[in-house]
Amino acid sequence: MYQEILSHIQEYIQLDATEVELFTSMLVRKKLRKRQFLIEEGSSVNYQYFVVSGCLKAFEVDENGDEHIIQFAKENWWISDFKAFFDESNSKLTIDSIEESIVLGIEKNDLEELYRKVPKFERFFRIKLTRAYVALQNRILSSLEKTNEEQYLDFQKAYPNLEQRIPNYMIANYLGIQPESLSRIRKRLVNN
Amino acid sequence: MYQEILSHIQEYIQLDATEVELFTSMLVRKKLRKRQFLIEEGSSVNYQYFVVSGCLKAFEVDENGDEHIIQFAKENWWISDFKAFFDESNSKLTIDSIEESIVLGIEKNDLEELYRKVPKFERFFRIKLTRAYVALQNRILSSLEKTNEEQYLDFQKAYPNLEQRIPNYMIANYLGIQPESLSRIRKRLVNN
DNA sequence: AAAAAATATTGACTTGGGTTAAGATTTTCA
DNA sequence: TGAAAATCTTAACCCAAGTCAATATTTTTT
Known part of the structure; x- marks a missing residue:
């Protein structure tokens, strides 16, 4: 059940049995059928999610009611409205599943506790964010060029x-x- | 000389005198005249930079020789070719100054040492990267909408x-x- | 299997922004 | 200060992609 997320994380940091136990105890499994919402616009965002299986999309709805997809997430990708998650603001993004999907969520308070108890996770997410940042830069450069x-x-x-x-x-x-x-x-x- | 960068960092994490001393000892000051290169395409990128004063731009040159600006950086902004910096690959970006500028550079090895000795810096850069990631998402959404x-x-x-x-x-x-x-x-x- | 819903394609027409070129204005620096 | 370089604006023309509309195809649901 946790093998995908653990091997994903252990590509970047090493965890001992206690740390694995602490981390996995914080995870909440959600199963989504096709077209089901994971995050709805305007709601608070208490979780960030790791996709175990399936595929989801994150999009913003503009003033004309048109959707604009900012991200797809398939197996081994992380997805959330990170702005709302970190600011504790309401979501401007909507996230729903394109296929029947299974995700693992970690709650904001648990994540903060995890950072305190196992600072390696700061490192893990710093590295992931660096890569995500570079990927978005490349997407922008691609659109410019x-x-x-x-x-x-x-x-x-x-x-x-x-x-x-x-x-x-x-x-x-x-x-x-x-x-x-x-x-x-x-x-x-x-x-x- | 270090007051800008220290108060910038202390918005997010608290540092004691020893930590300040370790950190500032790693910083290298560079003064750039207008139009001077900080990072040239194809070179290795050993530093990431904090802008103390002035303004710089990061851009990619496409196959036609046209420039495409991915980022401006003024006072209190960080700038580098983060992909090249983290991968130890050669720079695909060029960074030069728009105005006479003063920057503080931190070398990759020093930064790794800093992370080991003062893990709070992992936290600092994780937070900065989260915000930078969200800013790029918003830029993409803006271009879509x-x-x-x-x-x-x-x-x-x-x-x-x-x-x-x-x-x-x-x-x-x-x-x-x-x-x-x-x-x-x-x-x-x-x-x- | 049939009906309904969702998705994909094509054609005709329109338009925002690219391209080219010229000239005007501002800034730089010798 | 004056010449050169850099920057900005305007106009005419053109094209890639948007819009609108109709139809075709595929997938989902009953």
């Missing part, structure tokens, strides 16, 4: 096999283009 | 007073539009 076609190809490389699990209109949304445009890009790519 | 005019107004809000210190063509570059377009937007704004 590249055509939509190139960004689509980048997406396929960055998230191998994810495309088969997600409808095209969500990929278009993530890329900031209309589904019609993605359809034209895909057509161009198969013809060439 | 908003018109160029709205993004320009967001930039002015997010970086008050910075606009007066930076040429418009760099702001246009940061926003991913042509200077001509920014000029049109600015004209529209004064007329309305």
Whole structure:
């Protein structure tokens, strides 16, 4: 049950049996059916989540009611509204499942306790955040430098096999283009 | 000399005299004249920098030789090529000064030693990275949701007073539009 | 298996911002 | 201060992607 998250964490820090016990005792398992909400806009965000299986998306709804996907999360990814989680503010993001999914949540207070008792976890999340920060920088640079076609190809490389699990209109949304445009890009790519 | 960086850090963690001494002993001061490079593309990146005064920009040069600005850094901001710094890879970013600037650098080995000896610094940078991550998420959401005019107004809000210190063509570059377009937007704004 | 819902494609038309080019204005520095 | 460099603005034209609308295809549900 905890093997995925433990081996994920132990890629970065080493844990002894007591630490594993403390950490896993803090985890809450949630099972989501397809299209079920994990975090709803406007609610408080008490958990950050590790995806054991399945796939979710985080998006913001704009003033016209349109969704804008900021992140997909499949197996071994972390997802939450990190701003709301850290600020204890209300969520501006919505997170729901694209497939039936299993996630492990850790509560904010537990996480703070974990940082106090096992400071290595500060290190773990510092490293994860550094990588996440760099990934977002690259996404921005890609949007500044590249055509939509190139960004689509980048997406396929960055998230191998994810495309088969997600409808095209969500990929278009993530890329900031209309589904019609993605359809034209895909057509161009198969013809060439 | 160290008062800015120390009060910046002590917003998040408390340091005693020994810790202050250890930390400041690791800092290297660099003074840059306008247009001087801090990090050049292709070089190794041994430092991350805190800006004491002045203003710098980090950008990537694309295959056509065009620059794309990913970040400005003024007083109390951190800047580096964090990917290259952490991976010990060669820099894909270039960083140079927009104004005469003073920065404090900390070397990678020293930072690792600091983490070992004063784990609170892991906490400090974890918190800073969380905020930086959220800021980049917001920048991406802004680019997905908003018109160029709205993004320009967001930039002015997010970086008050910075606009007066930076040429418009760099702001246009940061926003991913042509200077001509920014000029049109600015004209529209004064007329309305 | 049929109906309903969700997803994907295509075509016609429109438009915001890119491109090119020229000139105006401001800043830098010898 | 004056020349050179850097920066900003305006105009004309063009194109990639948005919009709107219709239809096709796939998936889900009953």
